[in-house]
Amino acid sequence: MKKLLAVQNLCYKYPDGHEALKKLNFEINHGEKVALVGANGSGKSTLLLLIAGAMEQTDGKIFFSGSEVSESRRRKTGLIFQDADDQILMPSVIEDVAFSPVADGMKVEEAHALAMKILESLGISHLADRVPHKLSGGEKRMVTFAGTLAAEPELLLLDEPTAALDPAGRRRVIKFLKDTNTAMLLATHDLDMAIEICEHALIMSHGEIAAQGALPGIFDDEKLLARYNLAAFD
Ligand SMILES: Nc1ncnc2c1ncn2[C@@H]1O[C@H](COP(=O)(O)OP(=O)(O)O)[C@@H](O)[C@H]1O
Numbered sequence: 001m002k003k004l005l006a007v008q009n010l011c012y013k014y015p016d017g018h019e020a021l022k023k024l025n026f027e028i029n030h031g032e033k034v035a036l037v038g039a040n041g042s043g044k045s046t047l048l049l050l051i052a053g054a055m056e057q058t059d060g061k062i063f064f065s066g067s068e069v070s071e072s073r074r075r076k077t078g079l080i081f082q083d084a085d086d087q088i089l090m091p092s093v094i095e096d097v098a099f100s101p102v103a104d105g106m107k108v109e110e111a112h113a114l115a116m117k118i119l120e121s122l123g124i125s126h127l128a129d130r131v132p133h134k135l136s137g138g139e140k141r142m143v144t145f146a147g148t149l150a151a152e153p154e155l156l157l158l159d160e161p162t163a164a165l166d167p168a169g170r171r172r173v174i175k176f177l178k179d180t181n182t183a184m185l186l187a188t189h190d191l192d193m194a195i196e197i198c199e200h201a202l203i204m205s206h207g208e209i210a211a212q213g214a215l216p217g218i219f220d221d222e223k224l225l226a227r228y229n230l231a232a233f234d
């Protein structure tokens with residue numbers, strides 16, 4: 001398998017001095033789906049923001065396909081925010097999905113045709129003319145996927161994408177993430193979803209990768225799950 005992402009000795013300290021990431025090392029191959037699990041505050045969102053290029057690391061390196069280019073980093077990644085409302089900006093679904101191709105210079109009609117194709121592929125073309133903020137949580141989430149796919153990322157970065165969804169919305173998201181061939185780093189507390197979608201898991205604790213391994217095997221270890229607050233046992 002070919003390497004897509006390599007993270008080397010990655011460190012991040014917030015301006016207030018809090019060390020959120022401490023020397024992380026891991027790799028993701030083309031097409032590989034990796035779960036990122038860990039208690040609240042362990043550093044998952046910080047890691048996704050750094051890989052997306054939304055913040056600059058304090059130390060360490062991030063490589064895409066072998067080269068360390070910060071500009072291409074943002075283009076190659078598609079970050080899905082925890083709250084869909086933070087990501088949907090335009091007055092209609094179709095305009096929202098067409099937003100980044102238009103921003104990249106594509107003609108509006110062409111971008112709308114592309115957006116329509118993506119909406120169709122996700123089974124939500126009936127939402128094209130709807131006002132995004134009036135959609136259900138699950139529908140909004142699917143719209144954020146469509147908008148992200150329109151930018152053709154090589155790596156999807158997902159921050160707890162099912163956290164606010166009802167069971168039907170959650171199923172829809174799982175189906176989409178299983179069906180897509182794009183590599184992904186999926187931050188979640190939902191271990192069952194991680195097992196369904198991902199082949200590998202990184203377990204974060206206090207800003208470090210405390211353990212990692214193949215799924216589902218690594219989640220069979222109840223002591224490990226309890227140690228890192230990944231599951232509650234009576
Ligand atoms: N803007 C910020 N300033 C200072 N500390 C922060 C900031 N954002 C997050 N942190 C801290 O960094 C650590 C990692 O946070 P985060 O990446 O959000 O974890 P997770 O996504 O796993 O819940 C936490 O201790 C959190 O309190």
Ligand SMILES: [Mg+2]
Pocket residue numbers: 044045046159
């Ligand atoms: Mg988070």
